[in-house]
Amino acid sequence: MAVEEKDIKEVADALGKKFDEFKEKNDKRIEGLEAEKGKLSGQVDTLNEKLGELDELKTSLEQELAALKRPDGTGTKAASEHKTAFMQFVRKGIDTGLGDLQAKALQIGSDADGGYAVPEELDRSIIGLLKDTSPMRQVCNQITVGTPDYKRLVSLGGAGSGWVGETAPRPATGTPTLGQIAAFMGEIYANPQATQTSLDDIFFNAESWLNGEVAREFSEKEGAAFTSGDGVNKPKGFLAYDLVLESDKTRAFGKLQKLISGAAGAFTGDNLIDLIHSLKAGYRSNARFMMTNLTVAYARKLKDSQGNYLWRPGLEADKPSTLLGYGIVENEDVPDVAADANAISFGDFQRGYTIVDRIGTRVLRDPYTNKPYVGFYTTKRVGGMLVDSQAIKVLTLSAA
Structure with a gap:
């Protein structure tokens, strides 16, 4: 229904x-x-x-x-033919002409290691499903690139300025500083299995099954990496960057500011207010909290000095529940409430963290390794990086 x-x-x-x-x-x-x-x-x-x-x-x-x-995409004739041939490959293992159709639709050839590129429409569906299931993808910036790696320049300021009289000489000011940052990339894989009997069944939706299985497997691994991954053959999570006490005025680029709650494994409404106002006003308009479901339950019991609850339910469509007026993202990969845990983050994650997807998901069909199952070894290159270290703040539940 x-x-x-x-x-x-x-x-x-x-x-x-x-x-x-x-x-x-x-x-x-x-x-x-x-x-x-x-x-x-x-x-x-x-x-x-x-x-x-x-x-x-x-x-x-x-x-x-x-x-x-949401309207369905129609695609081009070449893309439609590629998708039809690809699903024939998924169901029957027949790849006759698939390489040519792939090259025509995507302007790429066959992988040297075997396998075929997922049609563009299915590739978008997988990313769409990932966004629906991954809290980090719901709030962070996402870009798609055609190269194995991604780098970008960021301005670190430093141009300088000054006041002068109407006829006074204009001395040179400092040169703006540019820094280069690179995404931490890795290849993520899934290997869902289906029986050949189910693939032969015309009522079995192979497209939906493959999309759903791959999205679920990718989402679980990605979510943890985007949050706290160490950057070794995987994205580097925002909580894996250095967390220091210095404010924006003195903190080095690429390090996040953390605030201390003052009590091991506990926090108050005042801590949350301090966390909010540690973020510059320009970031707060699109900011939200990020925490686990158990931490939300903890925060739901907090009151202000007038006895009003800090958490408010969203009672209208498209109006989410809020904490101190800001939305909440439940991310189970963030640490729960515990001593010294980085349990609550607050910020504009769209500006702070970027997820990088390399265009093209590839599938290698394997009917031999695990008979009577057919495996679909699916790979995708994905990365992540902290882009603006002033856009996210972290509350650490420590006594000092």
Whole structure:
């Protein structure tokens, strides 16, 4: 059954009612007698979990509705012929003429190591599925390149300026400093398996199966790499860059500023406010928090000095739940609340981090290694890099 606007409204209404119930129980837990606190804590935790489920359901329905409204691409005749031949290769292993059609559609030849390039339309579908399932792809900048590596220049400032009188000489100012940064690239692979019997079944949607299997496998590995990967044969995650205490005025380019919560494994509303305002105003308009689901549950219980909850549910379609007025990205690859954990990040991830996809996903069909299954060894080159180290801040849950 297709998703409708009324479905989202019903979930949003349920989210609002459940939040009111959560506030009532949590307030009683805070103010109640010691004998009642144990029982109320259990009720609060249950309601907190339900709030998370409803919030996730609302977001999922909104994404599904947006996908239904998205127009399908038609493509060129050459691309259509390439896709038809490629799916014949997937189902039957027949590759007659596929190399020529691939060269005509994509202007590339066969891989020296074997395998064929996924048709452009399917390649876009895989990236689209990855974006839907990967929190980092949802918020970070993404570019597609045609070369194995990617580098770019960034301005480090330093041009200088000054005040002069109307007829005074104009002394030379400093030269703007440019720095070169490079993406940390790696090849990611998946090897989904299907029986030849299922591939022969005309009712088996081989295209959807291959897209879904590859997207799920890639998404799990990519998400961890974009968040905390060490940059060795994989992207370097933003949390793997140096985290230092210096502010933007004194911190070297390429290092992220971290703030200390002052309590091991804990944080307060004041910590979150400090985190927000450590980011320059120009970045805050598109900024959001990033944390795990358990950390969101922790933050959901926090109040300001007037007793107002800092977390607010999104009660309208396309209006996400917020924390101190900013959206929240749930990323399970970020550390949970624990002593010395870099548990919360805040910033404009679109400006701060770039994901680099090399155009072309390749598939090698293997019907021999794992009979009676047919394996589809699928590879793609992908990278990531920190582009603007002033755009993201990190809260570390340490005593000092």
